[in-house]
Every structure is written in structure tokens, then in C-alpha cells.
Amino acid sequence: MLNKYPLWKTLMVMFIIAIGALYATPNLYGEAPAVQVSGLRGVEADAATLDQIKAQLEQNNIAYDSIALEKGQVLTRFKSTDSQLKARDILDESLGKQYSVALNLTPNTPDWLANIGGTPMKLGLDLSGGVSFLMEVNMKEAMAKAKSGMVSEFRSELRNEKIRYRTVKEDGNAISVIFRKVEDLQAAESLLEKRYRDLLFKTDEDSLTLKATMTELKEKEIREYALQQNITIIRNRVNELGVAEPLVQRQGKKHIVIELPGVQDTAKAKEILNATATIEFRLVDTEGDLANALNGRIPASSILLTDRDGKPSLLKKRIMLTGDHITDAKSGFDEYSRPQVNISLDSAGGSKMSNGTKNNIGKPMATVFIEYKATDKKDAEGNIIFEKVEEIISIATIQARLGKSFRITGAGSQAEAHNLALLLRAGALIAPITIVEERTVGPTLGAENVQLGFKAIMLGFAFVFAFMMFYYRAFGVVANLALGANLVLIVGVMSMIPGATLTLPGMAGIVLTVGMAVDANVLIFERIREEIREGKSIQQAIHQGYEAAFSTIIDANITTLIAALILFAVGTGPVKGFAVTLSIGIITSMFTSVVASRTVVNAVWGGKRLDKLSI
Amino acid sequence: MFNLRLKETVAFMSYRKFAMIFSAVLMLAAVTSLATNKLNFGLDFTGGTLIEVGFEQAADLESLRDVMTSNGFPEAKIQFYGSSSDVVIRLGLRDDVKAEMLGNQVLDILQSNTGQNIDMRRIEFVGASVGDELAEQGGLAMLTALICILVYVAFRFEWRFAIGSVAALFHDVLLTLGLFSVLGLEFDLTVLAAILAVIGYSLNDTIVVSDRIRENFRKLRTGTTEEIINTSLTQTLSRTFITSITTLLVLAALFFWGGALIHGFATALLFGVFVGTYSSIYVASSVALSLGISKEDLIPEVIEKEGADQEEMMP
Numbered sequence A: 001m002l003n004k005y006p007l008w009k010t011l012m013v014m015f016i017i018a019i020g021a022l023y024a025t026p027n028l029y030g031e032a033p034a035v036q037v038s039g040l041r042g043v044e045a046d047a048a049t050l051d052q053i054k055a056q057l058e059q060n061n062i063a064y065d066s067i068a069l070e071k072g073q074v075l076t077r078f079k080s081t082d083s084q085l086k087a088r089d090i091l092d093e094s095l096g097k098q099y100s101v102a103l104n105l106t107p108n109t110p111d112w113l114a115n116i117g118g119t120p121m122k123l124g125l126d127l128s129g130g131v132s133f134l135m136e137v138n139m140k141e142a143m144a145k146a147k148s149g150m151v152s153e154f155r156s157e158l159r160n161e162k163i164r165y166r167t168v169k170e171d172g173n174a175i176s177v178i179f180r181k182v183e184d185l186q187a188a189e190s191l192l193e194k195r196y197r198d199l200l201f202k203t204d205e206d207s208l209t210l211k212a213t214m215t216e217l218k219e220k221e222i223r224e225y226a227l228q229q230n231i232t233i234i235r236n237r238v239n240e241l242g243v244a245e246p247l248v249q250r251q252g253k254k255h256i257v258i259e260l261p262g263v264q265d266t267a268k269a270k271e272i273l274n275a276t277a278t279i280e281f282r283l284v285d286t287e288g289d290l291a292n293a294l295n296g297r298i299p300a301s302s303i304l305l306t307d308r309d310g311k312p313s314l315l316k317k318r319i320m321l322t323g324d325h326i327t328d329a330k331s332g333f334d335e336y337s338r339p340q341v342n343i344s345l346d347s348a349g350g351s352k353m354s355n356g357t358k359n360n361i362g363k364p365m366a367t368v369f370i371e372y373k374a375t376d377k378k379d380a381e382g383n384i385i386f387e388k389v390e391e392i393i394s395i396a397t398i399q400a401r402l403g404k405s406f407r408i409t410g411a412g413s414q415a416e417a418h419n420l421a422l423l424l425r426a427g428a429l430i431a432p433i434t435i436v437e438e439r440t441v442g443p444t445l446g447a448e449n450v451q452l453g454f455k456a457i458m459l460g461f462a463f464v465f466a467f468m469m470f471y472y473r474a475f476g477v478v479a480n481l482a483l484g485a486n487l488v489l490i491v492g493v494m495s496m497i498p499g500a501t502l503t504l505p506g507m508a509g510i511v512l513t514v515g516m517a518v519d520a521n522v523l524i525f526e527r528i529r530e531e532i533r534e535g536k537s538i539q540q541a542i543h544q545g546y547e548a549a550f551s552t553i554i555d556a557n558i559t560t561l562i563a564a565l566i567l568f569a570v571g572t573g574p575v576k577g578f579a580v581t582l583s584i585g586i587i588t589s590m591f592t593s594v595v596a597s598r599t600v601v602n603a604v605w606g607g608k609r610l611d612k613l614s615i
Numbered sequence B: 001m002f003n004l005r006l007k008e009t010v011a012f013m014s015y016r017k018f019a020m021i022f023s024a025v026l027m028l029a030a031v032t033s034l035a036t037n038k039l040n041f042g043l044d045f046t047g048g049t050l051i052e053v054g055f056e057q058a059a060d061l062e063s064l065r066d067v068m069t070s071n072g073f074p075e076a077k078i079q080f081y082g083s084s085s086d087v088v089i090r091l092g093l094r095d096d097v098k099a100e101m102l103g104n105q106v107l108d109i110l111q112s113n114t115g116q117n118i119d120m121r122r123i124e125f126v127g128a129s130v131g132d133e134l135a136e137q138g139g140l141a142m143l144t145a146l147i148c149i150l151v152y153v154a155f156r157f158e159w160r161f162a163i164g165s166v167a168a169l170f171h172d173v174l175l176t177l178g179l180f181s182v183l184g185l186e187f188d189l190t191v192l193a194a195i196l197a198v199i200g201y202s203l204n205d206t207i208v209v210s211d212r213i214r215e216n217f218r219k220l221r222t223g224t225t226e227e228i229i230n231t232s233l234t235q236t237l238s239r240t241f242i243t244s245i246t247t248l249l250v251l252a253a254l255f256f257w258g259g260a261l262i263h264g265f266a267t268a269l270l271f272g273v274f275v276g277t278y279s280s281i282y283v284a285s286s287v288a289l290s291l292g293i294s295k296e297d298l299i300p301e302v303i304e305k306e307g308a309d310q311e312e313m314m315p
Helices: A007-028 A047-059 A081-095 A111-115 A139-160 A182-195 A216-240 A266-274 A290-294 A347-357 A414-426 A443-496 A504-533 A538-570 A573-605 B012-036 B061-070 B099-114 B128-156 B159-183 B189-219 B225-257 B260-290 B302-313
Strands: A031-039 A066-070 A073-077 A099-107 A130-137 A167-171 A174-178 A199-204 A209-214 A247-251 A255-261 A277-284 A302-306 A312-322 A326-333 A339-345 A364-378 A384-397 A405-409 A433-441 B048-054 B077-081 B083-091 B119-126
Touching: A007 A111, A007 A443, A007 A573, A031 A047, A031 A081, A047 A066, A047 A073, A047 A081, A073 A099, A081 A099, A130 A216, A130 A266, A139 A167, A139 A174, A139 A182, A139 A216, A139 A347, A182 A199, A182 A209, A209 A216, A216 A247, A216 A255, A216 A266, A266 A433, A266 B099, A277 A347, A290 A302, A290 A312, A302 A384, A312 A347, A312 A364, A312 A384, A326 A414, A339 A347, A339 A414, A384 A405, A433 A443, A433 B128, A443 A504, A443 A573, A443 B048, A443 B119, A443 B225, A443 B260, A504 A538, A504 A573, A504 B189, A504 B225, A504 B260, A538 A573, A538 B128, A538 B189, A573 B189, B012 B159, B012 B225, B012 B260, B048 B099, B061 B077, B061 B083, B061 B099, B083 B099, B099 B119, B128 B159, B128 B189, B159 B189, B159 B260, B189 B225, B189 B260, B225 B260
Parallel strands: none
Antiparallel strands: A031 A073, A031 A099, A066 A073, A130 A255, A130 A433, A167 A174, A174 A209, A199 A209, A247 A255, A277 A312, A277 A364, A302 A312, A326 A339, A339 A405, A364 A384, A433 B119, B048 B083, B048 B119, B077 B083
């Protein structure tokens, strides 16, 4: 029969819309004030932390709605912002510096919805308020450092093999080594070619020069490494800022995006992001008396430092090695599958390490992490005062004379080894980064944007609803139903996709989709009218209308989708949000205006004898 | 039954000479304005710092200017934004001050010199390199979009249609850019997004028209190419109008109630939808016609298609 859908098809359409509606519902529940406690530097909040928080809150008579441990974070929800703020202050003070305590707004999604993965849409910074930074890694500097590192490596390689050379120097993009004798040149070439498979070597026997250039792959590797390293460092620092749900993400070849929702004090955020960290290796002062030192009698050649848990140790003042000699640090396992950290040094660092350890085998060596942290205080000129924070991150016994690469075992758990490696790398920041873009949106503007966007969507809807009803009568109602289903689907899909973020231009995208989505129905309805005028029966007209309009709708939508996808590829932030809603809207609108509207039309008018159609 | 349908076929194509001259004049004006006035590029492209602050009462721009000048920012551009208590301050890139600190510095100056409680609404800082990259990327994006669309339309229809639709897109983009240049409106990232949306919209229209022309070439046995194009344009005219009306309705909602941040976006789209509608009638079709599109170009598929049609008609 013409214009009748089989039952399964109708059910499927209803099912898809129902799923969309289901996942759209978390957006209706609003948010509750919460405090989020998470561990710093690899420490994870656990059941003990949870109990501690509970005890603290009860002791101070702060009522909370719920408290839960999730993914190494403790989330406590409150009824009011007042108790949220009070709890933050109390927890911040009592938990100590292993934990960051952040204010958060958590969705009030009911458990049954959350259990099936229902979450509200993520709001962009222009709607939620907060700050976003774009940081650029100085790749020139990264390459320069890599090259000068290689120059000194070449020198020590040649020296070790007793190959005599005249000079090793950077030569534009290459490193050139000049020799005195052809034999040396040849020996050097075969040696270096074996050691450095990612370099291209060229010899010129007339000028006795060996030229080494990096392969494209190697250059890419260096850039990639510089970027990854910076991301790791920034993640670590951002965690210390105490921001709920921060985002640190690479963008393109040399940029890092940092989004800190809810942050208003951008000055402090910037200082922390720009803060410098370094590593120092020092010998532990085993002769000095720790008890005396704790009472203030510190030997002249020593300093007193503590580790993360506050356990003090007496260290030699003389620094054995600084972190800028570290070229890499990776965590792994030793032969007994205990966690370990492998450290590589540049050649200068290698000889320093070798000299420093040769007479100290069997003695403990401490690794100290030093960071300059911004404080709340300012000096007379209004500059933020930095506080030097020194912390022992590892003490290990020197087992042998150490050289260019060595390892630290017994660092505890695998997580701790990983963390130590991370901190070691953080201390050797190879490529400097600068803030190249900053966008801060205040909370009032954010809230205003939400309101404006919402109003524009509602008004746009109302206008189109009214017009379609007026112009197409009963079929207008069908188009409006499709339009409503489309909005529900857009919101549902936006909520389902984890990466999709709603922004103000994104809301404009929804408004625009509303206007353009009816186009498909207009095409179909106009076609039906035409067919009726040409004298076809009502059922034939409906059938033909949908069939004939279909290819046009597909063509028109695909081309718009091309434009939207390109926008998605090049756009960032809010503009990307526009591309996201536009793309989703185009796809869902094809479904609702062609398939869903047909389902309604078939159910109401299909298969009946009709003389007139309200179109 | 409400109806916007015209009773008789409109001889659209007989006016195409006028339309072409009209379009050419407008495009020439746009190019001239772009060459002389240039585009008023926003912060996204030029780099610099923008600070938007909300005052408790209406702000006095003159005294704000004095405050900024006496604190070492004589070049600061200060304007109302949306309302009289909402002020935007723009600063160019400077070498002497750490640019990323400028926003907070200005905020402090205003706070201590106006005696009003100031609400920081937004601070934007864009470095010089970012702006350049963005301008390059934006241009590239538009070019890529045009090429992809050209290829798709050529593949689905015919190369003459493809050239016609891309000519229409070029026309729309150029005129929209021209409008922004003539009126000196700020051209920022959201406007770029709007222009890409205009491309999408205008194309939508063009495709619907081209689709009908193709269909009529196959269906109608008589008539010259020009007549068939006229018939097709007439048949699709009501749809063109209705879709334009619904789109303009929602855009009006954005333009009047969407707030200042979205104003440029809405302006570009409003204008773009107008010219997009016009260009799908007069630019796309008449370019295809001038390039000599004819029945034969679309004939090979006819036999197959009509057969399929007939089968479907049988109950």
C-alpha cells in the first residue's frame, strides 16, 4: 500500500528519537555546587582521603548532599554555595599540599541516567566563564638545543674512540666535523653512522669535512618531544591550580590549548604556567646530625630539606648536577620487574655525574625538585612575589660510578616511578613556551551569553513554527514536529559526544539549523502541491513529493556539510562549536525532515482515500 | 491554501543582461572598497588586547580616555559595547609591556581611577603570529571549501553547473566582504564562520535550482534551454522564497536578540542570505547558460532514469 510504513520502521524512528530525548534530559536537571579533591603529583585520593574529608566536614558541621570517590578524586556535593565555600577553605587547610581542592559545579543528573552514560552538554568557556590560553612552543629553540647537544655528544664519542678531529661545530642546519687526516674522517664516518641512524652523513675528502644533517623524521621527533614534554609539565602545573575539569590539549604542530573553566584570576594562572622548575642532584650529608639540624644547628656545608611527606633530610650544599643536563627520563622495569626510572644526560652532564659519583659509591644521593611558585603577595612595584619551593623527590643509593645514562630503582610503585620520571623531565624544560593568545570571559558575561543564546533559539523556533503553521496548515504541524525532534536530537547528540562543546556561535548554529532544516520539508511540501496541481491522486502526490525531493535534499545538505566540516577542521574554540552544531544539525535534520516527518504523514494520511489535503 | 506560486512562467533569463551588469557593478564596488577601505579586521586577525568591562552606571567615555592617556595608554580605543554601561577598550600590540599582562593592568587602572565597581566581562589577547596564521588559515579554508564544492557539484551534475554555482558563491562572499568593508564593520572569526555558512546556504539554493533544471531537461521534450531554465526557476521560486523567509526569521531573532557578540555573525548571514537567494537565480543559472549548457549535456542518464520512473508508477 502506498504511504504506509511497516511497523518496524515506525518503531525504529520512534526509538531513535526516544534515545535522543533520553540523552538530552540530563540538561534539564541543572547543577549543584561541589568541592572536588584530587591528588597532586601522582598521589591518588583514596578511601582514607574520603574518610578524612567526611570527618572534617562533620567536625565543622557542614552538611553535604553526597560524597563519592571516583577516578582518584573525591567529589562532595552541597546544597548551597555557602557551605561549598566553607568546605573548600576547611579542606584546603586540613588536607595539606598533596591534594588540590577545587570548586566545581556538578550536574544533578539522576543516578539511573548517569549509569547509562547520560551527561549534560559541555559548555564552552564563552558560556561558562573562565580563561583559555594558547601557548606556543619555541621550536627554533628546541632544535637549537638538540643541535648543540649533538655537538657535544659527537665530541665525546670521537674522544672515546680516540679519533682525532680539528673542530666540531654547528653549520647552519647541519653539524660539521673537520679532521686532519682522511683515515680519521673515514673512521669517524663509520663510527657515527652506526651510532646515529637517524642522521644523514656526507663526507668531503678534499676539505676533510664530515657533515651530519638530521633526517626529517628526526626533526619531527624532536619537535614532537618538545611539545609532549611541555604538555606534561603544564598538566602537572594546571593540576596544582585547583581547577575543576581543566583541559590541556595539543593543537596543531606547536601549540597547546589550556582551558581553565571558572578561573577569574588570570594573573595567577599565568604566573603558574610560566613558572620555572628545575632539578638538582645532591649528595645526602650522612655525617651531619639530623636532630641537631632540626633544632637549627645546620652544618655550614649542608642544607635541610624535606620530602613530600615532610620527612626531613640533611643534604650537601654542593650541587652535583643540575637538571638542564637531563635529556630524557623514562619509567620502566628492571630485571626483577621492579619499577625504575632511566635517566639520560648530555655528555657534559655525564662527565659531571661520573666525577661526582666516583668517590661516593654506596652513599645516598638525593634528587631535589625546585619550583618557583607565585604567591598571593606582591612587591612594591606590583609584581607577584615568587616563592622558591624545594622538595626532595627521591633518595637513592649510588651503586656504581654513574655516567651518561643511569637509573634510579626502588622508587616505590610504578605510579611513583612514572611520576619521578615526569618530574625529572619537567626539570629539564627543553623548549621555552610563550602565551600567544588569551581569552577570559567573566561569569556575568557567560551567564548573559547563555540567556541570549537561549532566547534567540526560542524566538527563532517560535517564528518558524508560526510561519509553517500559517503556510502549510496540517503539514506545517508535521514540519514543526520534525523541527522539535531535530532540536531534541541535536541536544541529545551533543550530550552524547564527549568532545562536543556548546558555545555561543554554536547556539547560533542551532538557530541557523532551525531555519534551514525546514527547507527540506518546504521542498517536499512544495513538490506535493505541484503533484496535486498536476492532477495526481493525493497518495501519489505525497509519494512523489517525498521521492522527487529526496536527491535534491541530499545534494543540498552534503554541500553544506562540506563547508561545515572544513570550518571544523580550521576553526578553534567558539567557531569550532559553530561547526559542530551545524554539522550535527544538518545530519539530524535530514533524518527528522525526511524520515520522521514521513512517518507522521504516513500514520495520519497514508493509505486512506483522500480528496483534499491540508497543505 | 496559501500560495506564493506564480501563475505564469517568469522570463527570468531575459533580464539576465541587466542582472549581470548589476552584479558586476556591485562586485566592482566591493573590490574597490576592499582595496581602499580594506577590511576592519578584528582582534582575532590583527593581534592585540581587548578588555570589556561593565560599569554600575553609564560610563563616561571622555573621562575614561583621560584615565587611559594619563596612565600611559594614549592609543587605547574606547567604545560602548551593546549598552552605555558596557565598555570595550582595545589596545594594539606593544613591545615594551608584556602583552599577556596588559589586560589585568588596564583593569587595575580602571578600578583605581573611576571609583566604580568594575565587572570584568572579558579579556582577549591575541599575539601577532596567531593573527597572521589565522588569516592564512581562514583564506585557505574558504578556498578549500570552494574547491571541494566545485568538485562535488561537477561530479553530481555537470561542470557548467559547478562553475555556475562556484561563481555564485564567489559573488556572495565578495559582496558580503564588500558590505563589511563599506560599512567598516569588524571582521572577526565569527564573521568568517558566518561567511562559510553563507557559502553553505547559497549553495543549498543553487543546488535546488540546478536539480530542477536537470530534471526538466530530461522531462520536458520541447523548449529552448532558456525556456527550460525559466520554467525551473519559476517552479522553484516559491520554495526559494519560503526557505529564505524562514531563514531570515531566525536570523532576525539572532540579529535583534542575540547580543552584541553575535551581531557581526548575524549581519553577515542576513546579508548573505539575501544575495545568496538572488545569486542562485541570476548568477548560477545565467553563468551555466552562458557557458552553453544544453539538453544534450544531461541526456545520457535520461533513458535509464525514465525507465526507473515508470516502474515505480505501477502500483
